[in-house]
Amino acid sequence: MKVSLFITCLADMMYPEVGESVVRLLHKYGCEVDFPELQTCCGQPAFNSGYQDEARVVARQWISAFEHSDYVVSPSGSCTGMIHHYYPDLFRDEPEWKAKAEAIIAKTYEFSQFLVKVLGVTDVGASFAGKVTYHPSCHAMRLLGIRSEPGQLMEHVRGMELVDLPHCEDCCGFGGTFAVKMADMSEAMVCEKAKNVLATGAEVLVGTDMGCLMNIDGRLNKEGKPVRVMHLAQLLEQGGTAR
Structure with a gap:
């Protein structure tokens, strides 16, 4: 099973050891883990502050980084929640990007959710x-x-x-x-x-x-x-x- 790690800004900059623990556990259960270097912020800070145009720019980059992944796993319910619940609304007037967002939502999971619901662990x-x-x-x-x-x-x-x-x-x-x-x-x-x-x-x-x-x-x-x-x-x- 191929999994891409979405580290999130906070973990990447301040708590990289969290990402390391996630990767080691995924390896333990046979997952092949990669780290798309094009990944960025999910756009949540801009979105929450009312800067939707700026959030869309960041979200497009995020989708482009992960759209070819089999699964996307993150150690953050907050960032994963942003993608699941607000990306479709963010791209409501852009059918092509809305379709891309919905496709990536179906394979994006918070860490504990992925272990239990997908890996059955x-x-x-x-x-x-x-x-x-x-x-x-x-x-x-x-x-x-x-x-x-x-x-x-x-x-x-x-x-x-x-x-x-x-x-x-x-x-x-x-x-x-x-x-x-x-x-x-x-x-x-x-x-x-x-x-x-x-x-x-x-x-x-x-x-x-x-x-x-x-x-x-x-x-x-x-x-x-x-x-x-x-x-x-x-x-x-x-x-x-x-x-």
Whole structure:
């Protein structure tokens, strides 16, 4: 099975180790993984800010980079959600590009979704010694309908204590440009999220979107709280002991 990695801007620039974990896991299950060098931002920041013409330019480049891929897999529900839900609208007046967008949507998956739904994998043989809680990102849940897949993967991690996060479906306050435009509201939301994370007593917070994890991690660090954050792919691929 041939898979193209869509790394996303945030992972590429700040968390490349997440992409490395995704690739190693895909290799483990026999996937041949490539990295289209023409890939760019999916266009979400421009789209969310109302710059649709600029977003279309970026989206055309993204489609061109991946249109020949068999599957596209990303460690981000947010960017994958942008492609699935907003590309058809973005190209509603351009039939050729709308058709290309719809074709690529059918083969584009968020990481946990691909493992469970396409590869049929729920137990990767991982082990992890520590107490962990999980934050589900808004876009993965609400745009892609990802609810059970991360839990199915985590429940098979040996030696790990998984504890429920209170009010887990509440937004962390990041939301990309929302955190910039509505800074006070965003801060209030992430403070609430951090409080709920700390209430679990978990040593590690796991998620599927580095934007959310970066935001929550920033708040926890500001409060001096020693909670480690990890992308789900890192948890499944690295294992080891919480630190």
